[in-house]
Amino acid sequence: MTTPLIMAADPSTLGAFGQWAVDVMGQLGALGIGLLVAAENLFPPIPSEVILPLGGFAAAQGKFTVVEAILWATLGSVVGAYLLYGLGRLLGHDRMVWIADRIPLVDSNDITKTVNWFHRHGPKAVFFGRMLPIFRSLISIPAGIERMPLLRFGVLTTLGSLIWNSIFVMAGFLLGENWDIVLQYADILKYLVIAGVLGFIIWWIVSKVRKHRSLKHAHAAASDNMSMDEAREIVEGLES
Structure with a gap:
């Protein structure tokens, strides 16, 4: 048996x-x-x-x-x-x-x-x-x-x-x-990864919102002859 x-x-x-x-x-x-x-x-x-x-x-x-x-x-x-x-x-x-x-x-x-x-x-x-x-x-x-x-x-x-x-x-x-002791250490690793992912997502969203606002301000301040692409180049130049 x-x-x-x-x-x-x-x-x-x-x-x-x-x-x-x-x-x-x-x-x-x-x-x-x-x-x-x-x-x-x-x-x-x-x-x-x-x-x-x-x-x-x-x-x-x-x-x-x-x-x-x-x-x-x-x-x-x-x-x-x-x-x-x-x-x-x-x-x-x-x-x-x-x-x-x-x-x-x-x-x-x-x-x-x-x-x-x-x-x-x-x-x-x-x-x-x-x-x-x-x-x-x-x-x-x-x-x-x-x-x-x-x-x-x-x-x-x-x-x-x-x-x-x-x-x-x-x-x-x-x-x-x-x-099952393994699960305790695996959970620690999992939570660290999740925290890192969440931190990256927050940073990414904040940076994108700031870039979007900067682009809008640059475009608004630009002359009528300046295109949106040119305004975008200005913003990206400031970020680089």
Whole structure:
């Protein structure tokens, strides 16, 4: 008679999603980890910070090996990332510019700056982005929009995911029944990332509002012969 998966885990710690993840792993083994991680890439609210330590704990109980857990989790990460990469390619650069021009405070110049930044730092963004909550999934979309070579994207995604997955699976493996300790540190990292994102959004909105007001003032003060484009050049010159 086989023992239930993670039978020593506290159900109150698992929660509804955690219990579902346990059931999936119990039915499918290490393959279940891969499927769950692939789903997490497509739906970021699904927490890999729960899936991976649980997988490590299951490996510690002998349900499968820790190597299998890591490899299947990484395969799931790559599959999910490629699906989002494909979404980015379907969206494309021109559609992004079209969308940006219709969003308040955003213009095509913002897209150009983002594209230039991604061309300079894209490989680092994809690699390190795989080790950050929220960005783990989202970084695949701009990579697809800007058509990063498939092989390069795959290698960077695999390496970054392998590091992230190994850390969390091994933590669950080594901590055993205390695997949920990992969640405390994962939450700290998640909150730091969220705070950084919110700080950037606030800074971006403030800078855009100030630029918009400066542009209006410059245009109002300009002579009748000065075009809006010339006024914009004045404002951008003052900002540079």
